[in-house]
Amino acid sequence: MTLPIIRLSGLDKFYGEFQALSQINLDIKTGEFFSLLGPSGCGKTTLLRAIAGFETLSSGSLQIDGLSMEGVPANKRPTNMVFQSYAIFPHMSVAENVAYGLKARKLPKVEIKARVAEAIDMVGLQGFDERASHALSGGQRQRVALARALVLKPRVLLLDEPLSALDKKLREQMQSELRRLQRAVGITFVLVTHDQEEALTMSDRIAVMFDGKIAQVASPQILYGKPSTRKVAAFIGMMNFLDAKVLAASGDNVEVEVQSLGKLTLSLEQATGGLNGCDSVGVRPEMLTILTGSQTSEREIEAEVTEVSYYGDMTYYDVKFPSKEDPITVTMRNTAGREVLEVGAKARVGWSTSSLLLLK
Amino acid sequence: MVGFQKWRRSESAQGLFLISPTLCFALLLLAVPLVMVAALSFWTQDYLTLDRTFTTANYVTAWTEPMYQYLMARSLKISIFVTVATVFLAYPVAYFISFHVAPKRKAMWIFLITIPFWTSYLMRIFLWKVILGYNGVVNGSLMGLGVIEQPLSFILYNQNAVVLTLAHAWVPFAILPIFVALERVDRSLIEAAEDLGDSRLRRFLRVTLPLSMPGVIAATIIVFIPTIGDYVTPRLVGGPNGLMISNMIELQFKKANNAPLGAALAISAMGIVTFFALVFLWMNRKYVRGPS
Known part of the structure; x- marks a missing residue:
């Protein structure tokens, strides 16, 4: 097995009395698409900024590519970042933005030109080279930010909620595009997001964070199927x-x-x-079934429908179990001939013991 | 009449009514005098009466007479020195307040910068006379410390004193626009520059400075335009070698009793200032882009 590209051990971060990160231990593997997922204020952005070099650690160690990053400023780290606001330089054109880091490295003009053209191609912005950055749409700005970072061929690309400013349709399109890009360049991506769906669809592995601590690190399937808490x-x-x-x-x-x-x-x-x-x-809503007619299940329970939300392809039912206050949600696919129940109807809910999780 | 009624309710008419007090004020006290000065510059003073036949002789004198050329050049030079000194002094202060002062203290720092305005401008010039004078604070201290034997004479009643006094007076006006421009620089852009590999100095030169240029240019215009026409400061601390074009304009209007020549000099100076202002505006357009 190859060395982890990022190794965090015993990492703490304090802002005065407030502990933003506490005892973070995490290995991120070379070439994987890794997500830091959690509600806002959980410390995921702080952790990403610590990796980038914008936050100093209160204690603990951070290694990138086997090297300690202690005292190494952001401009000397083998990481590049796509900022939440994209941070596109407003006084520069698309090509100048993409060339920024190459010029900082004082590469020959010919090489800069070739690599900029290649990067602009890669993110699908052909023909936009000379476009002023304020004349770009949100999606285009994000592509510029991606090209600007990827053109430097970093060991790790850090993405700080890069899709949160886009509308739903564009976000879904960019999700698959980011995934495609990551496979094409083979660079380790570390993505910060509060959107669990985004994390599930894009990542190889996900770290779920609450209150400055990592709660679970696992693949999307395990995280969804076998959450630890x-x-x-x-x-x-x-x-x-x-x-x-x-x-x-x-x-x-x-x-x-x-x-x-x-x-x-x-x-x-x-x-x-x-x-x-x-x-x-715990039991997932899709693991429960509302039985109709002569359908049977391993186990059954009588319940009353208290709320129906119709989504077209799916119907979400809230049902009341005997001796339980809060409703239980059951999702049913609206397959051919399936009747949508009404509020107040009695329902037989089918379940199985194997779909239950014992949690703390 | 119907057309007028309709116009009266339009947005542009309402806007015009709103600004009309200011507009009247500006017309009466700026535009009218300006037109009078312009007209005067094409006439001739005939001892106590004005000869109102059109002539460009005043302009010929104003632009060809070596003394006026020299004074105009000196005014330009002093005002360029003052502007450069002011902007160079103001930028670090504005940068410090914008980047290194805690957000909740910024307002207080800006307030502190306005403290010099609590004393009148004339008082501040007289204070500089006290500081720089033959028996002044600087000379007294240096002689008391034994650094110099004789009082320094090059520090008052010359162009250095004019530059120093004007720069001191105008620095707060330069700090404010630069501060505002720096405040508007998105901090994530500077982080992005760092992330892309730039050192502290390089990211200042490639990101912070270009993005704050509108403030620098505004400061330049704010300082350059009034200082070129300043006449109190050169009069009080400039000595015979520190006089500027405005002192000559005053002289022509009063003692020399040649108001038309004075007017021609004034209009010429205005023309030169306008030219420079347009150059600055053109430069500013290069930096001011649409909203990002």
């Missing part, structure tokens, strides 16, 4: 929670008493974050 589970996609109490554990089996569902036997693997302190059971 209730907080992560709630942040990534939708999750229904039911109170639970562990009664006994023996070998590979755990006996639990679950609100509304009764006494169950789960596998130890379903306690994704370990058995200690588990007090709830």
Whole structure:
């Protein structure tokens, strides 16, 4: 296995009394698309800026490519950044913006020209070379920011919420484009985002952060399918929670008493974050089914529909389980012939023990 | 009549009514005197009466007489020195306030810079006389310390004193536009320049300075235009070698009793100032771009 391109160990960052980052330990692999995901104020941008060299660490160490970055200013680090505001130089044309870093490195004019043209090509801005930067749209500005950073062939490209300023359609287009670019250039990308969907679709691995700490680092599938805590589970996609109490554990089996569902036997693997302190059971809305006619399921429970949200391809139901206050969300695909239930209707909800997660 | 009624309710008419007090004031006290001076410059003084036949003789004298050429050149030179000195002194102060003063203290710093205006301009010039004079603060201290035997004479009643006094008077006016321009520089642009590999000095030269140029040019115009026509300062601290074109204009209007020549000199000086102002404006257009 190759060395990690970025190694963070025991990293702390204080602003006066406020601890923005606490004990961050993280390895980012060479060539992967890595995302830092979390709600605003969780420290993800601070962490990215610390890697770029714009924030000094209070303690801990940061290595890039095996070298300690202590005392190395941002302009000497093998990283480049795409800023949230894109930070396009307003007094320069597109080509001058892209050439900025190459000129800082005092490369020969011919080489600068060739590399700028190549980078502008790569991000699909052919013919915009001489365009003044204030005459660019949001998407074009982002492409300039990308070209300006990638033209320097950094070891790591840092992206600070690069898609948050774009409208939905353009954002989705840029998501796949960023992914394509990353595969083409083979550079490690570190993306900061608060949009879990964006992180899931783009990343090889994701670090979920809360309150300056990393809660879980995993691939999108594992993060969604096996979140280690209730907080992560709630942040990534939708999750229904039911109170639970562990009664006994023996070998590979755990006996639990679950609100509304009764006494169950789960596998130890379903306690994704370990058995200690588990007090709830989580189940994704798509793992529940509203049974119609003669349909059956491994387990069934009687519920009452309290809210219906129709999305065209999907219908989101809020149903009330017996002996539980909060509604449970069930999502159903609107396949041919499936009837959309109305508020107040009785429903049989099908579920299976294997789709439950035991969480703390 | 209907047309007038309609016009009266239009936006441009309302705008015109809004500015009309200022407009009347400006017309009466700026435009009218200016037209009078311009007219005067084409007439001839005939002892106590004015000969109102059109002549360009005053302009010929103003532009060819060596003394006037010399005074005009000196005024330009002093005012260029003052402008350069002022902008160079003002930029670091503005930069410091914009980049190194905590945001909540900036207002206080700007307020402190206006303190010199609490005393009248004349008082400040007289204070410079006290400081720079033969028995003044500078000479007294230096002699008391034994650095010099005789009082220095080159520090008052010459062009240096004029430059010094004017620069001191105009620095606050130069700090403000430069400060405003620096405040408008997006800090992430400077970080981007650093991220792309520029050292502190290079990112200042390639990003901060070009983006603050509109402020520098505004400061240049604000200082250059009034100083070229200043006549109190050269009169009080300039001595015989520090006199400027405005002192000559005053002389022509009063003692020399040749108002038309004075008017021609004034209009000529205005023309030169206008020329420079246009050059600065043209330079500014290069830097002022659309919203980013």
